[in-house]
Amino acid sequence: MAANLTVCRIGSSDHDILAPLWVSSVSDDGHRTDFAERQVIEGRLANALAREEVSIYLARVDDVPAGFAVLTLDQLSGLTVEPTLWLEQLWVRPDMRRRGVSRVLLAAAVSRAEQVGATSLVSCVPAAGRDEQRFFARLGFGPFVNARSVTPAALRRRLATDDHRETVATALVRRRRSLRARAALPRT
Secondary structure, three states, X not given: OOOOEEEEEEOHHHHHHHHHHHHHHHHHOOOOHHHHHHHHHOOHHHHHHHOOOEEEEEEEEOOEEEEEEEXXXXXXXXXXXXXXXXXXEEEEOHHHOOOXXXXXXXXXXXXXXXXXOOOEEEEOOOOOOHHXXXXXXXXXXXXXXXXXXXXXXXXXXXHHHOOOOOOHHHHHHHHHHHXXXXXXXXXX
16 A cells, blocks of 8 residues: 655644654754754744745655755855755655655755746755765756855864964975975986
8 A cells, every 4th residue: 555645835833743853853864862952942943944935845654744855045156146945954754765755855845946936956965975965866966066164263263373384285295396306306
């Protein structure tokens, strides 16, 4: 018997349905559950559900919450004006995977993109997530950028300390060039 698979957009009134799934998704990604629970208590999830540019879709298998997709409408960059739909998070409960849940969530994302006139759909897939990378590549998502992240405080520290410090790589290149130059000199 085939499972009944449905998807719908949810809002602030669905906070109690989404919260346990979101906590599970955060801990499934290797983060601590207590951190995620604290974020729910502090209102992070409620704030996301209330934001106008955020769309959250919930998938159910036989009326049981199975996964969700978080979409944000924004621009591709600060220099473009075309709207882009960012797939911020796509998560399916481990026991509900391989049932088409991700596909119906992505179909909802396509419908939302068309509805808002988005010219592209962008997903930020973890670099270390090989299975996720393959999944999105099979669906036609291509590499766009390699995003790197740093806290402002950490960057400030690095900028302050790295101004005059030679890195190991730079020292190695300098040493190799010196040895090559010596080797090229005529022997007397």
